[in-house]
Amino acid sequence: xxxxxxKNGVEAVSDIENGAVLLVGGFGLCGIPEACINALxxxxxxxxxxxxxxxGVDDFGVGLLIKQRMLRKLISSxxxxxxxxxxxxxxxxxxxxxxxxxTLAERIRAGGAGIPAFYTPAGIxxxxxxxxxxxxxxxxxxxxxxxxxADFSLIKAWKGDxxxxxxxxxxxxxxxxxxxxxxxITIAEVEELVPAGELDxxxxxxxxxxxQRIFQGDGYEKRIEIKTVCK
Amino acid sequence: xxxxxxxxxxxxxxxxxxxYIYLGIGIPSLIANYLPEQLQVVFQSENGLLGxxxxxxxxxMDPDLINAxxxxxxxxxxxxxxxxxxxxxxxxxxxxxxxxxxxxxxxENGDISHWKISSGLIKGVxxxxxxxxxxxxxxxxxxxxxxxxSSKLLKHCKMPITGIKCVQxxxxxxxxxxxxxxxxxxxxxxxxGVSIEEIKAKTEGRxxxxxxxxxxxxxxxx
Numbered sequence: 001x002x003x004x005x006x007k008n009g010v011e012a013v014s015d016i017e018n019g020a021v022l023l024v025g026g027f028g029l030c031g032i033p034e035a036c037i038n039a040l041x042x043x044x045x046x047x048x049x050x051x052x053x054x055x056g057v058d059d060f061g062v063g064l065l066i067k068q069r070m071l072r073k074l075i076s077s078x079x080x081x082x083x084x085x086x087x088x089x090x091x092x093x094x095x096x097x098x099x100x101x102x103t104l105a106e107r108i109r110a111g112g113a114g115i116p117a118f119y120t121p122a123g124i125x126x127x128x129x130x131x132x133x134x135x136x137x138x139x140x141x142x143x144x145x146x147x148x149x150a151d152f153s154l155i156k157a158w159k160g161d162x163x164x165x166x167x168x169x170x171x172x173x174x175x176x177x178x179x180x181x182x183x184x185i186t187i188a189e190v191e192e193l194v195p196a197g198e199l200d201x202x203x204x205x206x207x208x209x210x211x212q213r214i215f216q217g218d219g220y221e222k223r224i225e226i227k228t229v230c231k
Numbered sequence: 232x233x234x235x236x237x238x239x240x241x242x243x244x245x246x247x248x249x250x251y252i253y254l255g256i257g258i259p260s261l262i263a264n265y266l267p268e269q270l271q272v273v274f275q276s277e278n279g280l281l282g283x284x285x286x287x288x289x290x291x292m293d294p295d296l297i298n299a300x301x302x303x304x305x306x307x308x309x310x311x312x313x314x315x316x317x318x319x320x321x322x323x324x325x326x327x328x329x330x331x332x333x334x335x336x337x338x339e340n341g342d343i344s345h346w347k348i349s350s351g352l353i354k355g356v357x358x359x360x361x362x363x364x365x366x367x368x369x370x371x372x373x374x375x376x377x378x379x380x381s382s383k384l385l386k387h388c389k390m391p392i393t394g395i396k397c398v399q400x401x402x403x404x405x406x407x408x409x410x411x412x413x414x415x416x417x418x419x420x421x422x423x424g425v426s427i428e429e430i431k432a433k434t435e436g437r438x439x440x441x442x443x444x445x446x447x448x449x450x451x452x453x
Contacts, residue, residue, distance in 0.1 A: 027278040027315070028301040030294065078355030101277065102319030103241070109316040121323060121364035125342070126394030128360060152325030158295070161244060170295035171278045177314045205314075222294035228302040229288040 004164040004214045009039030011214045012187045018045055019072070023108065023148075023179040024052040024062055025155040029225045032061045035189045036154040037131055040065060047072040051108075052151060053101065053175055055079040058095040060223050075148075077101035096126065100128060103145050105178055112146035112181025112210070118146055132152030153183025156217075157206065160190035161197070164211030165204045173205065180210040191215040194206030233404040234296045237370050239450055242331060245370070246272060250293060251281070253322065255332035256300050258372040262334040271309075272366060273313045275327055277318045278357040282310025299358065302395045313375055319358065323388050325366035332359060334398075336388045339408040339436035341398040342391035343371065356393070363394030375403035375433055382435035384408070406432050407447065420447040 013036055013188045016022070026032030041064055048071050049221045055076055056063030065071055067084045073095040088094035099107070100155055110118055119142035123129050133144040155176040158169035166188055168176060180186050187208075193216035233241065239261035246252065246262070250272045263274065263283075274283040276298045283298060284305035292303040302351065320328060337345040345359050362371055376382055384401065385424060401408045405425050408416040408428055415437040423446050430437055 015340045028297065030278070030301070031296050076355060078357045080354055085452040098355050100356050100360035101315070101358035102323060103316040120361075124364060126360060126392045128356070147257050160261055168312075169355075170293060171276065171280055171297055171312050172295040173312060174278050175315050176315050224292060225297070225301040226303070227292060228286045228291045228304070229292065 002208075003131070003162045003164045003196075004208065004211055005193070008215055009189065009217065010042060012036060012189075012215055013039045013152075013154075016040070016043070016045060019049075020151040021044075021049040022051065023150040023153040023175035023183055024050055025153070025174070025179050026061065027053050027171065027174035029223050030054065031063050031156050031168070031174050031176055032056070033156040033187075033189050034220055034222075036066055036187055036217070037061065040070065041068055041082050045070050049073040049074040051148060053077050053104065055085050057084045057225065058082055058084050060221070063081035069093070071137040073097065075099060075104075077104050078189050083157040093142035094104070104148075104174065107148040108175065108178040108182045109146055109204075111149040112155045115147060117144050117146045119143065148182060150179075150183045151185065153179040153186040155180050155186065155188050156200055157188055157190045158215050159192045159194065159199060160211075161194050161199050162189055162214065163172065163196040164188065164208030165199055165201075165215050166190065166208075166211065167198070167199060167203055168205050177206045178228065180206045186212045186214045187212070190214065192216065192222060232425060233449075238402050240449060242370060242372055243379055245400075246329070248271065248272070251275060251326065251329040253277070253327050253330040253367070254360075255330070255359070257333035259331040259333060262372075267424060275318070277320065277322065277362075278303075279313050279315060279318050280306065280310060281313075284310075287355070302341055302446060314446050319361050322358070322361055322365045322367070324387050327367045327453070329368045329370065330365070331370045334373050334383070336383050337371055337373075337388055337398050337401055337410075338385050338388045339410070340414045341396045342388050343393045343398055344388040345385060346394045347390050359393050363397040364421045368399050369397050371398050371401045373401070373403060375430075377390065377406055382433055383388065384434045386436045405433065411439060417441070417448040418444050420445060422447060423449065450451065
């Protein structure tokens, strides 16, 4: 079996260049590639485009890339409460493209599946439809959305094997399996890396064909954004 | 005039056994507290879960298990997990029976606005554009007026549009309204102690009042 293992995040991201387009997995702070983000922070990369559902918070997740002024453009569905982002957006140093969440997910899925465009009802009659082709099917209006692909996908899974097969846990799955398919180079970091053959093939969420590099991260913080408990 | 909890309680009585439901943040998120125990319904979270359970015990909080508001949650028995594309496939594909969302404005032809631009910055649209574009029934839970007293039930939405002609029913602190196919808010019920005149005065869009409008029945919502 092909061995996709690299040593760590630093080695995994070492050939990312200035201006690269990155897909970064996660929803909020759940299921984000912490080790790859930390490795990027150790580089002097500039002008990156980051496609991620959210912008993290000021001191964690994608927010760290913003704070270090590594991004030229952010493509998200919701950027929420991120002060550093607001500052850079207001001064014009960071560009933002907002996409309805379901459309973002499907555009990435389409990118990985070789479907250049598709029609969706989301955004009809709103600013999202500006400049896009609208077409009627069975009496309803839909608008044309294009695929998304990236130079690198940085994703996080729970378990993986050396062949790049991945299993996710809970709602940390979110955008990760989609992004795995849409990067020219997909880098997967996992909490537990095992030899090929040790994961049950029936349970694999992302087949190894989509993954070019895999490593076991360490010291996962897995920060919780909003702690809520029953009384 | 109803409290937020009472609005949630009133909507809860509309929910039917066997439904798959999406609850938005704000008042909609309170609805799960008021469902009769024998009712079997499943709540979807757009970040990849069917079967949202209650908030967890302190020592059972799992960073890998959150809802779309990024809060820690639990799963009920029989839950399933999936990715974000699948989550929105079940939304757009009409598999979710009922979505209940908050709103900033609703127009008399059923358009909705749920987001605004503050100090030049758009914070995002999230999954609401996909939700309102689906074929699921869409109910809105919101206050009838903004804090400055201006109506949220309008002729035309003034803020950026989330979706057009998508709202079927609106539950406010003043009453229950359906959106008529030809346009207009049809008053169905009024909150205890609220007069039709008050509702008329606080509704900017076309209000349709036909026949006797009864006061809604509520149990104690505490």
